[in-house]
Amino acid sequence: NGKPEGGFHPEKCLTVEEALRTRTVNPAYASFSENRLGMLKEGYEGDLVILSEDILAKGYDTTRLAWVKANLTVMNGHVTHEDFTDKKKEITFKQ
DSSP states (O other), rough: OOOOTTTTSGOOOOOHHHHHHHHHHHHHTTTTTTTSSOOOOOTOOOOOOSSSTTTSTTTOOOGGGGOOOEEEEEEEEEEEHHHHHHOOOOOOOOO
16 A cells, blocks of 8 residues: 555565566575576576566566466466466555
8 A cells, every 4th residue: 555655664575576586596506506597597407487577678567466367377388377368467555
């Protein structure tokens, strides 16, 4: 609901890029696997997700993140989830 102004502990907020790095590159490095995991790169192992919105676009409104949908998920080379319908998720926040 926008309160408190700036959110709780705004000094602890991450950018979208920082949040993605904490789930991709950093775990690969922590497990000494950065030469084969953590990036979409030729020769690397990788699972991937295609999102309904470009969350890395310049000027992206991060307040929309709760409504971003996973359109496609690929794990170990196999499609494990596919949903390209245009239906929007209904999300409500309790006060």
